[in-house]
Amino acid sequence: MFFDKPVTKDAKGGAIAIGNFDGVHCGHRRLLIQLKSLAKRTDGPVVVVTFDPPPLRILRPELSPKPLTTHESKCRLLREAGADFVVALRTSHELLQLSAEDFFDQVIVGALGAKGIIEGPNFRFGRDRRGDVDYLHQRCRTLGIEFELAAVEMDSGDWISSTRIRKEIELGAIQAANRLLLQPYRIHGVVGTGARRGRTLGFPTANLDAISVLVPAHGVYAARVSNVEGIEASIAKSAMHQPVALHIGPNPTFGEDAKKVEAHILDFSADLYGASMELELLSEIRGVQKFPSIEALRAQLSKDIQTTREICLAHKSHPVQSLRKELP
Incomplete structure (x- = not known):
């Protein structure tokens, strides 16, 4: 019916x-x-x-x-x-x-x-x-x-409500949103092609397109791969649960205004083009900013990666517990 x-x-x-x-x-x-x-x-x-x-x-x-x-x-x-x-x-x-x-x-x-x-x-x-x-x-x-x-x-x-959580995500307050959710906030998309600038900088990224859920505010976030489909099984398996330094927004250092969702998967180098990928966001790190030089950008990206490692390690030790609370 x-x-x-x-x-x-x-x-x-x-x-x-x-x-x-x-x-x-x-x-x-x-x-x-x-x-x-x-x-x-x-x-x-x-x-x-x-x-x-x-x-x-x-x-x-x-x-x-x-x-x-x-x-x-x-x-x-x-x-x-x-x-x-x-x-x-x-x-x-x-x-x-x-x-x-x-x-x-x-x-x-x-x-x-x-x-x-x-x-x-x-x-x-x-x-x-x-x-x-x-x-x-x-x-x-x-x-x-x-x-x-x-x-x-x-x-x-x-009140805990979807509207309240949406506002937190729109502000980029991922930790505040995650406290109210039953699992860390997740975004889903298809890996497309980008400018491949990250590869020349030493920080290759997978560009997520066709994202069907709410995308957080511009900024850099610590995330983790939670699912990969539509690609060779061995490659998908190697990407699973890897830490991700996630950049959402434009690239002002290069004079670009287009909003992008770029995922640098740590300790991973395989090509994920065309794959369907899901990321769970763990914490906000910083806002989008313009750097005076490529060297300054590289230095900040290295700091972002270290921060991402620390956040992912801490989350592995103390994951979200909401779903684990026993139902009567």
């Missing part, structure tokens, strides 16, 4: 939560803990319902922000955080034209057979977003479906 694939029998009759779940952060983990408790009481699976693509991309594409995760990564993270099933609604004008009543009857009851629902206080659904949690609670009570408001996860006095 409205799903990207048929909902299996095992995924029906569960406790559900519906939303975009962009980024899959610590607030989402809190909701999943609560959802798992509800699923135990109602004797059903933990089911997360998400949208592909997010509704705003269909309704107002000019206002739709770049996502924090790909759809595939989002589904994987939700399962790792405790979902038994992640089902995706195929977002279309037909789906978005359903009234709140029809969405409840056809999707929540008809397709999913929900026994319990948890949603946040700002949840809206149905045509023109006319359905809210009060309406949802009323319909659930009528049909004997358990309803709960999602507990809010706070950090430093503010």
Whole structure:
């Protein structure tokens, strides 16, 4: 019907939560803990319902922000955080034209057979977003479906939300964003050709193009290779988990204004052209700057590489622990 694939029998009759779940952060983990408790009481699976693509991309594409995760990564993270099933609604004008009543009857009851629902206080659904949690609670009570408001996860006095994390990434505050996420922030792209200037400087780079997620602010970052596909297996294996000094932005030293994403993979020299590569960002290092000479640039790049090594080593000893927190 409205799903990207048929909902299996095992995924029906569960406790559900519906939303975009962009980024899959610590607030989402809190909701999943609560959802798992509800699923135990109602004797059903933990089911997360998400949208592909997010509704705003269909309704107002000019206002739709770049996502924090790909759809595939989002589904994987939700399962790792405790979902038994992640089902995706195929977002279309037909789906978005359903009234709140029809969405409840056809999707929540008809397709999913929900026994319990948890949603946040700002949840809206149905045509023109006319359905809210009060309406949802009323319909659930009528049909004997358990309803709960999602507990809010706070950090430093503010809600943890995808919007908040997006703002941190737009500022280049990767450490602040990572503290709220269930894994270090990742960008995905295809390795293309660049000016090959880095090779002549002694610091060859892989230029990432076609990046589908939000790119952080201009700057230099410590990162690490988290996945490589579409290339010879032995080369991909040798690149995995290698530290990366990542430069995002223009190259003012050479008078270039074009924004580039250039990854210098430490202790690695093979050609990755055409490969699909994913990097996990660990920390910001410095901003983009213009250097008075090539020698000054080389000296700074050497410092950036040493800083990257230290950050990656420290992260290896003290990785992000969010996903390792035990679910009840």
